[in-house]
Amino acid sequence: MNRTEVGRATIEAACVAGLVIGVLLVWRLRIDGPAHRFPSFGAGDLFGLFLPAYSYEAERLRGLELPFWNPYQAGGQPFLATLQPGALYPARALLLVTDSATAMQWSTIAHVLLSCLAMYALCRVLGARPAGAVAGAAVFTTASALPLLFAPTFLEAGAWLPVASLALVRVVRDERGRPWVLALGAAGAMPVLAGGHQAAVYVAYGLALLGVALLADRRRRGHLSAPAAAGRLALAGLLALGLCAPQVLPTLYWTRETVRPLGQLTDAQIMPYWAPSLTWSAAWQVVRQTFAGWGGLQALYLSAPAVALAMVGFCVTGTYGAVLGLGTLVAYLLAMGPGTPWFVLYHWLPGLAIFRLPTRLFLLVTFLCALGAAHGLTALARARPFRRSSRRWVELAALGLVLVVLVGPLHNDDHLPWTLPPSHLTPSVSLFAAAARATADGRAALPGDRLDLGFGVFVRQGTLHRVLVLQDFDSMSSRRLAAYLSAVAGEAPASPDAPLPFMGSLPLSRIARPELLDLVAVRSIVLPLDADRPPASPRWVLVDRAPRYGVYSNPDALPRSYVVTRARVVDKEPAALEAILAPGFDRNQEAVLVGRPDAPELRALAEAPGTPFRPARILADAPERVVVQAVADRPSLLVVADAFAPGWTARVDGQPARLWQTNYYVRGVLLQAGEHEVELRYRAPGFAAGVAVAAVALTVAVAAVGRRRAGTAPPPTVNQR
Numbered sequence: 001m002n003r004t005e006v007g008r009a010t011i012e013a014a015c016v017a018g019l020v021i022g023v024l025l026v027w028r029l030r031i032d033g034p035a036h037r038f039p040s041f042g043a044g045d046l047f048g049l050f051l052p053a054y055s056y057e058a059e060r061l062r063g064l065e066l067p068f069w070n071p072y073q074a075g076g077q078p079f080l081a082t083l084q085p086g087a088l089y090p091a092r093a094l095l096l097v098t099d100s101a102t103a104m105q106w107s108t109i110a111h112v113l114l115s116c117l118a119m120y121a122l123c124r125v126l127g128a129r130p131a132g133a134v135a136g137a138a139v140f141t142t143a144s145a146l147p148l149l150f151a152p153t154f155l156e157a158g159a160w161l162p163v164a165s166l167a168l169v170r171v172v173r174d175e176r177g178r179p180w181v182l183a184l185g186a187a188g189a190m191p192v193l194a195g196g197h198q199a200a201v202y203v204a205y206g207l208a209l210l211g212v213a214l215l216a217d218r219r220r221r222g223h224l225s226a227p228a229a230a231g232r233l234a235l236a237g238l239l240a241l242g243l244c245a246p247q248v249l250p251t252l253y254w255t256r257e258t259v260r261p262l263g264q265l266t267d268a269q270i271m272p273y274w275a276p277s278l279t280w281s282a283a284w285q286v287v288r289q290t291f292a293g294w295g296g297l298q299a300l301y302l303s304a305p306a307v308a309l310a311m312v313g314f315c316v317t318g319t320y321g322a323v324l325g326l327g328t329l330v331a332y333l334l335a336m337g338p339g340t341p342w343f344v345l346y347h348w349l350p351g352l353a354i355f356r357l358p359t360r361l362f363l364l365v366t367f368l369c370a371l372g373a374a375h376g377l378t379a380l381a382r383a384r385p386f387r388r389s390s391r392r393w394v395e396l397a398a399l400g401l402v403l404v405v406l407v408g409p410l411h412n413d414d415h416l417p418w419t420l421p422p423s424h425l426t427p428s429v430s431l432f433a434a435a436a437r438a439t440a441d442g443r444a445a446l447p448g449d450r451l452d453l454g455f456g457v458f459v460r461q462g463t464l465h466r467v468l469v470l471q472d473f474d475s476m477s478s479r480r481l482a483a484y485l486s487a488v489a490g491e492a493p494a495s496p497d498a499p500l501p502f503m504g505s506l507p508l509s510r511i512a513r514p515e516l517l518d519l520v521a522v523r524s525i526v527l528p529l530d531a532d533r534p535p536a537s538p539r540w541v542l543v544d545r546a547p548r549y550g551v552y553s554n555p556d557a558l559p560r561s562y563v564v565t566r567a568r569v570v571d572k573e574p575a576a577l578e579a580i581l582a583p584g585f586d587r588n589q590e591a592v593l594v595g596r597p598d599a600p601e602l603r604a605l606a607e608a609p610g611t612p613f614r615p616a617r618i619l620a621d622a623p624e625r626v627v628v629q630a631v632a633d634r635p636s637l638l639v640v641a642d643a644f645a646p647g648w649t650a651r652v653d654g655q656p657a658r659l660w661q662t663n664y665y666v667r668g669v670l671l672q673a674g675e676h677e678v679e680l681r682y683r684a685p686g687f688a689a690g691v692a693v694a695a696v697a698l699t700v701a702v703a704a705v706g707r708r709r710a711g712t713a714p715p716p717t718v719n720q721r
Helices: 003-031 041-062 090-096 100-125 130-150 152-158 160-173 179-193 197-216 227-243 245-255 276-291 304-316 318-334 341-348 358-381 388-407 429-439 461-465 479-488 515-519 573-581 600-607 687-711
Strands: 443-445 522-528 541-546 549-553 561-564 566-570 590-594 617-622 625-632 636-643 648-652 655-657 660-662 666-671 674-682
Touching: 003 100, 003 130, 041 090, 041 100, 041 130, 041 461, 090 100, 100 130, 100 152, 100 160, 100 358, 130 152, 130 304, 130 358, 130 388, 152 160, 152 179, 152 197, 152 358, 160 179, 160 197, 160 227, 160 358, 179 197, 179 227, 179 245, 179 687, 197 318, 197 358, 227 245, 227 687, 245 687, 276 304, 304 318, 304 358, 304 388, 318 341, 318 358, 358 388, 429 443, 429 461, 429 522, 429 541, 429 549, 479 515, 479 573, 515 522, 515 573, 561 625, 566 573, 566 600, 573 590, 590 636, 600 666, 625 636, 636 660, 636 674, 648 666, 666 674
Parallel strands: 443 522, 566 590
Antiparallel strands: 522 549, 541 549, 561 636, 590 660, 617 625, 625 674, 636 666, 648 655, 648 674, 660 666
8 A cells, every 4th residue: 555545544544433432422421421310201112112022032032032922912912023123133132142221222322333334434435525424424323313212113224224325336336346235135124124114114215315316427327227237236125125024024914903004194193293283383393403403312403514514515416416405305395294285295105104203204314414414525625715725624624513513412311221220220110010919810901091101100011020911002003902992991993094093002090891801811900099990890909009000909800711611603803892792791601702603613602501611721821832721511612811813823632723713802712521731822924934035035145146256257367478
């Protein structure tokens, strides 16, 4: 290396080292430092959703098992298929070597650093000077990565946008860049594996905009317009789809069972608290916070200097910059929400209108603005009005201004899972311990309208404390759970067009049909102490107290497994719910099945006299395998009061048997007279097929890249004398 190359390498290394040190200092001093308050609502998901999920996954991974089913929420529900925990994401391997809170901390720091360094490398590859690339990395890190600290699925998924973009540029610019096909495919799959389904769509749009911008500029397109480049991109896309198939296929399969609509949302669902009168005030709020945020970790704050540099960058880079600038403008306008004249584009553009909260488009806005700012600072350093000797100082001054206005307002006042003392990490431990004591072999019901973390009544903490809970907190909750809880509360099920989605729980401060809790083995009920007990349940007994909450035992609850001799059959799910709500239904002596009413194997149960239920014994109770020992004097039905869901199968004494949807929400198996061992097993629908697809996609991609590299190897050197 000559002196010039050494100097450039030194500057490059200094910039990278400076970014790493800067991120770690900001993290230590402004983000991870002493907190001034207990977690606010904005930080609630870290404690109420992700910490329980990660703790459960850590337990399963350390047992060398994948967590396909979560028995602790919603009477049991898929774990992998619900997507948000990102059960297959590589970063979850951290759970094998440290506790859940520390693993969250390490993963967060790693993804912030990944966002920063990948953005720097991308800006450099696209022609920005080192100072410009530092500015681009700072914009993306401070305006996108750090504010997503409280939303791990967005942080982890969004960090792969600059990585995938870097691979995209390498693939299309260099004929020898075929190994980058594998990098592009892997980076394209990571947002989905991280659980960021919404962020994955934005990543795809970011890659598409960058590709179009490169294609539109003759000087930057490289080999993008060549058929070979199109083939490499297609191969990378197929690899990305294949690698995320083990996550996508189970999720798609489970989505058919949930209340979450698969189609476009209405404007009221997209922005639940929106009203026509708030349209322009909301739009103005987005603009105001973009330029003058009020501090903290703000997902909408870009700052005036960063926006100004981005506009300069878009203007001086020709058609490439024009495409990026237009994409930024469209994304920014759509982030203002419903009611604006241009919001119709949100419904027209593929994939956007199936998600809520368009302000999350700021991930895409910050990415494009970061590219523009990098080019803008580079152009400023090369501007003719400045003398050559003064350009470096102008460049450094502009970079310093950007860093000051971006980093200066950053601060975090909330405790985080890894900053709270272990004794305060789960403030609801005493409450759930009391619920567990009252629950025995059943489950608990929690108030679904109290999310205050100070007292820990957050339904997902059933997973954290390993207490079976009837409710859940997830956007992909079961439609059967929604209908069942609505019936418990005496309400009609929410309309598919309701603005607020069903998230797995409903307020139980006023319970209209407590007998439905008996059917799903709810043996303990946690209620606010100021709530009235339902008059129909005089036998509920207050057994323990926590601040503001009481734990009641329910002696009328049926056990988790029992045998009845009489069953009626209905052909539709809604009819089953109506049947168990009917006055003549005796939950202690009979059950309701969903199936063909004329099925011959059910005739004996339909005509049998009712006798009191007989408890059955649970021999094995693992998440994906439940074994029950049951005794029947005549043809009977074994009821297991866990949620019915596709993927569960039954075997009676080793022989396959049909698993029936019972009492609308739970499972049942028909038995002949005698003593039987019934085994229920769960296999995530679509997972095996997804693994096969991933293996084929990876094999094809590696083989194709290897063959092409071998085919383009340089010929051997001929020794000519």
